[in-house]
Amino acid sequence: MRKGILIILREKRTFMIFTVIYSLLIFLTSLFLEFAFSGQFGDLALYLVLIFMFASLILSLLYAWLLVSRNKRNWATFKCIGYTNGNVITMLAGIILFTAFLGFFVVVEILFHYAAIFSYVFPDNVAANNTLISLLPTVLTSVTFMLVQLISIALIYRKTLKIRPIVALKKVEA
Amino acid sequence: MDVMIKAIDVNKEYRRAGAIIRALADVNLEIKSGEFVIIQGPTGCGKSTLLNVLSGLDIPDSGKIIFDGENIARATEDRLARLRRMKIGFVFQDFNLIRTLTALENVESVLWPTVLRTSEIEDRAIAALRDVNLLERKDHFPVQMSGGEKQKCGLARAIIHRPRVILADEPTGNLDPESEKEIMDLLKEINKDSETTVIVVTHREKLTSYGDKIVKMKDGKIQSVK
Numbered sequence: 001m002r003k004g005i006l007i008i009l010r011e012k013r014t015f016m017i018f019t020v021i022y023s024l025l026i027f028l029t030s031l032f033l034e035f036a037f038s039g040q041f042g043d044l045a046l047y048l049v050l051i052f053m054f055a056s057l058i059l060s061l062l063y064a065w066l067l068v069s070r071n072k073r074n075w076a077t078f079k080c081i082g083y084t085n086g087n088v089i090t091m092l093a094g095i096i097l098f099t100a101f102l103g104f105f106v107v108v109e110i111l112f113h114y115a116a117i118f119s120y121v122f123p124d125n126v127a128a129n130n131t132l133i134s135l136l137p138t139v140l141t142s143v144t145f146m147l148v149q150l151i152s153i154a155l156i157y158r159k160t161l162k163i164r165p166i167v168a169l170k171k172v173e174a
Numbered sequence: 175m176d177v178m179i180k181a182i183d184v185n186k187e188y189r190r191a192g193a194i195i196r197a198l199a200d201v202n203l204e205i206k207s208g209e210f211v212i213i214q215g216p217t218g219c220g221k222s223t224l225l226n227v228l229s230g231l232d233i234p235d236s237g238k239i240i241f242d243g244e245n246i247a248r249a250t251e252d253r254l255a256r257l258r259r260m261k262i263g264f265v266f267q268d269f270n271l272i273r274t275l276t277a278l279e280n281v282e283s284v285l286w287p288t289v290l291r292t293s294e295i296e297d298r299a300i301a302a303l304r305d306v307n308l309l310e311r312k313d314h315f316p317v318q319m320s321g322g323e324k325q326k327c328g329l330a331r332a333i334i335h336r337p338r339v340i341l342a343d344e345p346t347g348n349l350d351p352e353s354e355k356e357i358m359d360l361l362k363e364i365n366k367d368s369e370t371t372v373i374v375v376t377h378r379e380k381l382t383s384y385g386d387k388i389v390k391m392k393d394g395k396i397q398s399v400k
Contacts, residue, residue, distance in 0.1 A: 003286050010274035077270040078283070080231065081331065082259020084252045087287040165255075166231045168270050169222065169343055 001094030008067075008095040015099065018063050022103030023110075025056045026141050030107065033137035057148050063099065064152035067092055068159045072167060079165035088160050093153045100149045104142040111138065177240070178339060178371045179205040179228055184237035184247075186223055186394075197223040198234065199394040205387070207338070208369040210362065212385035214376055220394040221375045222343055228373065229262055229341050230254035242338060259284070263332030263370075265342035265361075269324040271316040271331075277303065277323075278312040281330045288335075302330035306360055322353030329360055339371040340364065346381070358384050 008015050029052040035045035068075065075088050114132045186198040197220045205211050205228075213221045226232035227239055230246045231254075239247045242261060246254060258264075271280045281299040288295075303309045306326040316324055325345060332340050342361065346354035358374075362384055365372045374381065382388045390397045 003283070006279075007272070007274055073270070074272050077266075077272070079255060080258065080264055080266075080270070081284050082255055082257075082262075082335075083287055084255040086252070087255075164231075165258075166226055168264075169226065169231065169266065 001090055004091030004094035005098045008098065014066065018099050019102050019106065021059055022100055022145070023106040025052055025059070026103050026107045026145055027110065028052050029056070030133045030138045030141040033141055034133045037137060053144060056145055057151065060096070060148050060152040061155055064096060064156045067095060068156050072163055075160065075163050076165050076167035079163065080168040085161055089157055092156045092160065096149050096152050097146070100145050104145065107138060176207045177204055178207040178242060180240040181228065182238040182240070184227060184234045184239065186227060186232070186234050196394050198227065201396055203389065203396060203399070205371060205373065207371055209371055209386050210365045210384060211373045211387045211389060212376060212382050213373065213389045213391060214379065214382055215391035217377055219391045221391050224391070225341055225343055225373065225375045230257060259287070259335065261338045263335070263337035263340040265325070265328050265332050265340060265345045267344040267347040269316070269328045271324055271327055273316050276313050276315055277308060277319065277327045280327055281334050284331055284334050298334050302334040305333065306330045321349050322356060325349060325353065325357050326360070329357065333364060336368070337370065339373065342372070342374045344376055345374060346376070
């Protein structure tokens with residue numbers, strides 16, 4: 001799993017794009033979940049939470065699909081040099097979970113900074129509620145996002161099984 | 175010498191654009207441990223298919239492949255993967271290095287799924303890179319290496335787990351004559367020093383001088399074994 005993370009960290013562009021999208025989705029879902037809990041915006045908050053959750057599912061599936069399809073030759077090479085399907089899936093699952101976890105970490109970091117800046121700028125209101133989103137919606141959203149990743153892992157499981165090691169031997173056209 | 179790989183009455187057909195192509199026709203071949211075998215023949219004669227079935231990458235339609243005493247023609251995918259990890263080293267024509275990994279990491283990657291400690295894997299990878307005279311390039315990425323260097327890295331990856339057999343599919347197909355000689359000399363050296371069985375598939379006639387055994391193929395059949 002660690003090596004999968006090493007590989008995706010070097011795929012800077014794909015990794016950055018999906019981490020930013022996940023962070024944004026986790027942030028927005030948590031925010032509207034907070035609104036839904038506090039009764040603000042009525043049913044709209046709940047609808048938006050569902051929309052963001054659905055978007056996260058679609059994006060997670062897209063991410064998983066991209067990871068396998070764009071690097072099919074690499075995964076075939078790994079199989080060729082002796083990786084079992086389990087080894088390949090573990091690497092891919094590591095990449096997917098790491099990206100989602102990093103999205104959660106970025107959101108938590110943003111919320112900490114928000115609270116810190118708020119307390120610094122309005123020192124008299126420190127006792128008041130100075131958090132943008134409280135802990136419960138953030139954690140609930142992140143747990144749901146992690147569960148969504150499991151669906152992606154199920155998808156890559158099927159796709160990975162279909163990659164034949166012999167693909168690695170196909171000649172690359174000049 | 176022990177028999178390392180034995181192909182018995184192996185047949186393999188492909189269906190392409192509605193036509194049936196007989197890639198291997200009643201192939202019988204015996205490769206002994208420590209031999210340097212060159213499988214030579216024109217493009218499309220079935221030599222790569224033979225290499226694929228010998229390594230368990232492809233399944234023959236009929237016949238047996240006895241690899242180190244075990245019939246692998248009907249083995250499961252995971253069993254074949256473990257066999258490749260333990261006993262086979264692959265050298266590819268297109269190098270197949272992972273572009274986001276350094277030379278050292280590419281070599282190490284073979285042993286990542288094993289229980290070996292990270293420090294031991296690194297030591298072995300460094301030793302393999304030293305064996306192929308590529309240690310000074312260990313921190314370079316494939317894109318920063320020449321064709322010959324990439325193939326040396328591929329060769330180091332093929333020997334890090336001390337396999338019993340090295341299979342090379344047109345290993346010099348994308349190399350200049352100087353690098354070709356270097357890679358073939360290295361393969362010969364590995365074959366002599368560690369008594370590793372080496373099987374090289376090539377269409378180049380001149381590479382036959384490296385082999386202890388020359389298998390000539392045409393139209394899916396073995397024409398001669400010398």
